[in-house]
Amino acid sequence: MKLELRHLEAVCRIAEAGSLSRAARRLGVSQPALSAQLRRIERVAGGELFLRGRHGVEPTPLGEFVLRKARLVLGEMDALAAGARAIVPHPSLRLGCILLVLVDRLLGELEQAMARHEITVTVEHSATALTRQLGAGRYDAVLYGEVNDYEVPLPRGTTARTLIPKEPFCVRLSAAHPLAGRKRIALAELADESWMMLVEDDDGGPEALVAACAKAGFTPLMRHRVTDRKMQWGLIAAGRAISLSQPTAPVTEGTVLRPLLGDPVTGRIRIAWNRSAVSTRQADLLYRAVARAYLANVDNNAFHREWWDARPELHPESEDSE
Template sequence: MQLELRHLEAVCRIAEAGSLGRAAARLGVSQPALSAQLRRIERVAGGELFVRGRRGVEPTALGQFVLTKARRVLSEMDDLAAGARAADPGTPLRLGCILLVLLDGLWEQIDQAVAGREITVDLEDSVTALTRLLGSGRYDVILYGEVNDHEVPLPEGVSARTLISREPFCVRLSERHPLAAAERIELAQLAGESWMTLVEDDDGGPEALVAACAEAGFTPTLRYRITDRKMHYDLIAAGRAVSVSQPTAPAVPGTVMRPLVGDPVTGRIRLAWNRAAVSTPQAELLYGAAARAYLANVANHPFHRAWWDAHPEVHPQGV
């Protein structure tokens, strides 16, 4: 017997899952079948690759060596497949996104980064849908957000890189609101307001807002869920609602943006790609394009420009 890519994949899945049962479920095989396959792999490798530990199965010294080599080989194969796909000029790059502020300038940046290649772009309201469609091959790359400590699980065969590790959400309210002149606003001062519900409901945002308001001593009234930007802004300008917002959002007549004391709600922006469709160099180009699109909006509000300059640790890497 010779080791094949499927054997290397099995070894990696066992290590990642921490148990044969979970690894078998991820691979779509029975646990006895995976156990038998592991024994055959171990005979070829010349010894045990895993032992049972307190937290499940753990790699032996030999197992760690095989894992290192297996991951390298699988990564090279992913890059080979992605490179071949990228080299075909007739194959479009399929990008999926949620509604982030940086999208307004993203298209031009991506056009420059992957000049000459057709790009298709679709917007989704659900991060869960984005990741599922990435795993199924509908998208090659996705751009999405996470709020506070929420982490979006990613499918197998996907890599991800954090674009912005933290940005403090602020509040948008009518320019006629009694708090409009304040430099910073305590969340508790907004008790009794009608809130725009966040468009995405599975990125941790709604839970983060409710938890932050509870900490401030009230339960928010989540009254509106509107995806149309103009209607969203018009309701706020009319004084009928307030909303949390990315600090890079544009200035809009009739409304003001103000930071919240203590930064109770923060966001994170990530880029994820299918390794079988997007090569590592191409992922770097896309990361740079998204970073430049974000940076173009940093100075939209002086308070965020000041915060950004004071927090270099959250800046995109290598841009």
């Protein structure tokens, strides 16, 4: 067997993840398959690359040498592919997104920031589907969210950048709800409510809500799964359900948004791109366009503006900060 780029990528992912199980999830393979692949790589390399222990894996001296060389090779291959694309007069950008609030404003920002690029934007309902399609080459970059400690597995050959490291989820409920007049609501006060979730919430949201409710002393009743936002808002306005919501979401007729006491569920927003398809300059233009789209919605709710202004360390990088 000869070492190939995919073998070098696997070694790097194992080192980055710190364990075979986490690396396998990120690579989209089973742990036994990755273990077998590592053994084959170690036979070619001439010895063990990692020491296995109770708390994960650590590179051996041979492993450190292989890692240094692997990172150099993979970096050069990424630079070759991205550099070639950068020479193209009007490079394209295929962006996949989940239905974040900022997507409504993102198209205009992209058209301004990347006017010389041919841009296509597709909205998916699943973060996992997004990253899978990124690995398959359907998308050049993806925009997605993660909730609490959950990490969406990314395919090899990609780089991710966090736009918003933390935002507190709030609750959307009917304007006629008995708690609608509160400035802030304790999660325990919502124990008897019917919750509405997205059809495919694979960003860690349902698990985070269940865990937060368990700490508050109850199990949430997840009764409805609806994809269409307007249908969600209509059901909530009618008092049929409540839902978690980004704090930048707009106020809609018949509903109110209220922050949760103690911020029990938080999210983050990330961008990932294929290094062989997106140059460093393209990635930076994309990041800044997404940042402007997010910031345009911060004033949708006064409670979030107050929370946001008190935490400048969470703000995305911008031209003004340089």
